[in-house]
Amino acid sequence: MPISSALGSSALLPAGLGFRNILINGNMRISQRGTAAVSTNNSYAVDRWLVAQSTAGAWTAQQVTTASFSNLSGFDYAYKFTKTAGNTPGAGDYNYLVQGIEGNNIAGLSWGTSAAKPVTLSFWVYSGATGTFGGSIRTPGVTWWAYPFSYTVNAANTWEYKTISIPGATSGTWPTDNNTGFSLFFDLGSGANARLAAGSWQSGTNCIGASGTSQYPTNTSGGYLYITGVQLEQNTQPTPFEQRSYGVELSLCQRYYYRYSNPSGNGGGMGYLSGFSSTRAFGYIHIPVEMRGTITITPSSCQVDTISLSNAGNITAVALYPTVGNAPYTTTLFVDCTTTGTAAGTLYHFRVPSGGQLQFSAEI
């Protein structure tokens, strides 16, 4: 069977058969932080997809299953946004969903040059109201370049498939290292200061969405919107969503965030620590994949245990210790732990007991 027949009529695959989707976790399946709704600014309910709202608590975001929907197939999960109280956003307000894309993953697009390649965005959306909605692709940094786009929801409470073709950006600065290459925004009701006319590359504004588009669900109490199956590919037209294996997608997410937890209560050893003083211990711990950049480490209810496995004290903070050959981009981390119960020259276990966790973040 011809490839074009297998993937859809006239499918063009300039970026190849595999790893077409530049985005990570586009089907909203991976949620290492848990499944609880979040309502604070700059938070994640689904891996790689950050939600921002200028009025914290104005709405909630949550990973939900899609089993109850009859007209969506191929996607078990979606990102749901629910407004808790309606308000009209001011000009400077922002409400959005965003995925920051690492520059290493956009190098093939040659953006910022005359050879810039086009991309196509495709996704599924389910909205409590009809209307025209928007988003944008935008550079990082101060000298903004952005492509605002809009799409129309034709029927309320119905999953609809949307596609948007975007020409390559021949101007602007698009990093191709481990910093943000560009960001993809879905506008969830931002103010006029963050919006530009849809359909062309423009500079000079921190653009999140398109002028004149709906501010739903932000302006409607009880308003809701679901998104899933988001794909951004080097192409002039969409291809079917790339269903990558769970293990591959999880590893891709863990380059940016990894959480170790120990629900069983047994084990939970992260490595050995050498006591330096009554409040400091040093040692090596390991993470499953090399992370994007220098790592923030957040312990919760972690402890130091003696070699005979009795609790010696708590670990109150963990930080990369930079002066002992501690390269930031590796899977073996030399850490400084501040503690409540160590002694110089004594060996300890770094342990995450039941209910505890250790988080590693190198989010963009």
Added chain:
Amino acid sequence: MYALLRSVETNEPFAVIRLSDHAGIPMSEDNSDYKEYLKWLEQGNTPEEWNPNAIE
């Protein structure tokens, strides 16, 4: 609110502890948490010294 964690070798700060969750933040500009800390400093705030016995 943040506190400084100092090197046992040089006594210079090498990490920032975010007091709300005890996150250990490297002082590196490719770290988004450190960028937030720098914004906090620009607002005129001053970090504390980290107390290792602080309770989570």
